[in-house]
Amino acid sequence: MQIREDGSVWPMIVCDWCKTPITDAKDGRVLWREIGRNPLNARCYPVYHTHKRCEDAFVENNKPSITEGVIHDPEFMPEFFPDGCVWPAWLWMSHGLDDDLERLLSTIKFDPGANVEKQ
Ligand SMILES: [Zn+2]
Numbered sequence: 001m002q003i004r005e006d007g008s009v010w011p012m013i014v015c016d017w018c019k020t021p022i023t024d025a026k027d028g029r030v031l032w033r034e035i036g037r038n039p040l041n042a043r044c045y046p047v048y049h050t051h052k053r054c055e056d057a058f059v060e061n062n063k064p065s066i067t068e069g070v071i072h073d074p075e076f077m078p079e080f081f082p083d084g085c086v087w088p089a090w091l092w093m094s095h096g097l098d099d100d101l102e103r104l105l106s107t108i109k110f111d112p113g114a115n116v117e118k119q
Pocket of ligand 1: 050
């Protein structure tokens, strides 16, 4: 959270790579570790946020370790991986921060001009 000079409290998303605020949702990425398809898995993963320019460095420096095991599941993302291949235990997946925020805001009646001061 960010407390501004006028005392108002604003949510703020900080890049998990460079540790600076993501001030434009269109410049943000949401990343999560996709695990193999397991019907018992709740498929609710922790998420990380980066600027677009920071995504590659974040992913490159946070690769799955070989000690975390492997996926040997022909049902796992068959559109990307041929059957029978062995892949790391999880893979980074991502999409735009603006997509996530739109989905979140769609759960409430949101009037952007009602309570938000223009900057
Ligand atoms: Zn960044």
